Amino acid sequence: MDFVFSDKMAKMKGSAIREIFKLAGDPNVISLAGGNPAPELFPNKELAKIASELLVNEPVLSLQYGVTEGYAPLRELTKERLAKKEGISSPDDDILITTGGQQGIELIAKCILNEGDTVIVEEPSFIGALNAFRSFNAHLAGIPLEDDGIDPQILEKTILENKNAKILYIIPTFQNPAGTTTSLEKRMAIYDICAKHGVLIIEDNPYGELRFDGEHVATIKSMDKEGIVAYCGSFSKIIAPGLRVGFCCAPKALIGKMTVAKQIGDVHTSMLPQLLVYEFQKRYDLDSYIQKNRDLYRHKCHLMLDTIDSCFPESVSHTRPQGGLFVWCDMGEGYDTSLIAKECVKKNVVFVPGSTFMVDMDKPCHYFRLNYSTMSDEKIIKGVEILGSTLKEIVKK
């Protein structure tokens, strides 16, 4: 049978990143491509103890159907943590446990978007979110991302110029892929503009707790007097991603509709992973565990930046992240980093070309993304050195 796919899905292809990830599974390959957290810190022994106890003592809780909203004590604990860490505490909000942070974005897209509606995004942005919007046939309008976030004036112009601009999707803290953090002033201006025009903000903050330099900046959700912000969070980068446990904190009406969509999608998030995330926080000190991750990522990030500074051609600029997992590099006009990525694959070094993160993925792009969280120190140095010498040859020409 020749399948005719729906208009919204017909053009969708798998993430180019995930194809590169398949290469990255080869132990001979130095992968600066992934977005995986460092596995050496996973609290696997603590989780083993909890899992065993729960399955023996709480068989019904851990193995029977649960409610779509998520395990109630985990929702409560997440609410408390958001209040304490991020100043997010509106009585008009509710929390939905999601199967990873990604599911929250997809559920909002399904609940809000008709085909042809506009979603405004930072450019570059997270491909998982861009594809979620594309998969409902949304029109994407990109705003160039600056070192301190998107320009609020361009945001307002984009809202006015695009038909049915319903959502602004933004990663204000340690952006993926750029590693940048939006300034407090811009966050406030962005919030005001979206409130004025009735645009829903999706604030995606999977990396917010991974700050290793600089000062905390208030989340946009903490400013949300009008109830226009849906805040997507995740335990993937602070406990473990394979568990697939995330959450969305948003106004009750939106959470209610998302809960209906989730019931249709996967009924509820797997119970055992939810219970592991809850019990780990109750029995151990999540903050001190996160601190170990921060220390590791600070070390790895600084190592990568130092190596870049000594190996890359001077004409290649890059961001200096204060947290998160990524460095964003710019070769300047006239280069196509997808060709360079192919060149580097032959030398067993992989990274992600910038076009992956753009609204128009087919246009040549002079940016590329590097990740420092997964590889050993030796491989970070060696990978950046190989990349640097390749770039020098290309820039010379």
Place this chain on the structure above:
Amino acid sequence: MDFVFSDKMAKMKGSAIREIFKLAGDPNVISLAGGNPAPELFPNKELAKIASELLVNEPVLSLQYGVTEGYAPLRELTKERLAKKEGISSPDDDILITTGGQQGIELIAKCILNEGDTVIVEEPSFIGALNAFRSFNAHLAGIPLEDDGIDPQILEKTILENKNAKILYIIPTFQNPAGTTTSLEKRMAIYDICAKHGVLIIEDNPYGELRFDGEHVATIKSMDKEGIVAYCGSFSKIIAPGLRVGFCCAPKALIGKMTVAKQIGDVHTSMLPQLLVYEFQKRYDLDSYIQKNRDLYRHKCHLMLDTIDSCFPESVSHTRPQGGLFVWCDMGEGYDTSLIAKECVKKNVVFVPGSTFMVDMDKPCHYFRLNYSTMSDEKIIKGVEILGSTLKEIVKK
């Protein structure tokens, strides 16, 4: 902010069943409403041992990001089991691990349906599937379900009379809610008609392994020479539902597109539950575990049928399932079982009125569904007795 929801989601409400389930949590309530498997047989101690070992010895495998397609050894094992148990073994098919069987249905709907396309369904049918199709603004065309399945002639007429009839959704074995099994003859006729008209069949078979009486009937997927059948299965009813591990076996082109949609939806199914489902099958005898479930359900089903036969008014007819979890009762024209359900709630007995499973949920319906898998023997007897005396009063009037 007043949220304006997408056209496809605006009218969607939570499943009425799940509201009834909330009542069912009260220990004073006798719930014949749920669809939960019997928790007393969950292999929790075996799973505890496996979980503990995996988390200690395989931290990266169990906690790092996995691939969207699912854990490769579990896909392979599922393929082998399908070949052995169901004669499903086309080289043109592939397997996607899903977050419960429900996700497979939702992914197919997203990949295939444009708004307004027709999905043909048995009437009554599983509300989770009906809602998945509704949530993409599909038009539902119902075909009355007979004791041996839908009438193939009506199926062909329905395909011809409805615009863009793209999918037939069918639960041929131990149907939810009706408990009926489609005959081999009708399965063959249904397959031929769908092949002739290029209609994709979703064969949903979560209960197929729970046969406790009668003889096995070949799956429609086992007849699938043309590659028109997507077979959705689940480990929910044969290991444990809270794990949320299911699968879809379908032609490679469809699985490829579903994989893209799943990557956008939840990246991948949680690793630990996938590993538990795989290792349980490798280390223990799944078939003998399923046999225990069959024996339990045979006992409970016969107990319920015997009690119904002695307590219900003669004018109320019912199905005699040979497997699965449900009995479907018919009061005959002129009754509205949603009113009777409300009456019974006052007497602490809950069941699901038939309207829940119909294309038009607002029309009065003279059917209702009873479940026998969850309650103790005493509660099954007491619940059916209370329900019987209530029905006798109503029928008398």
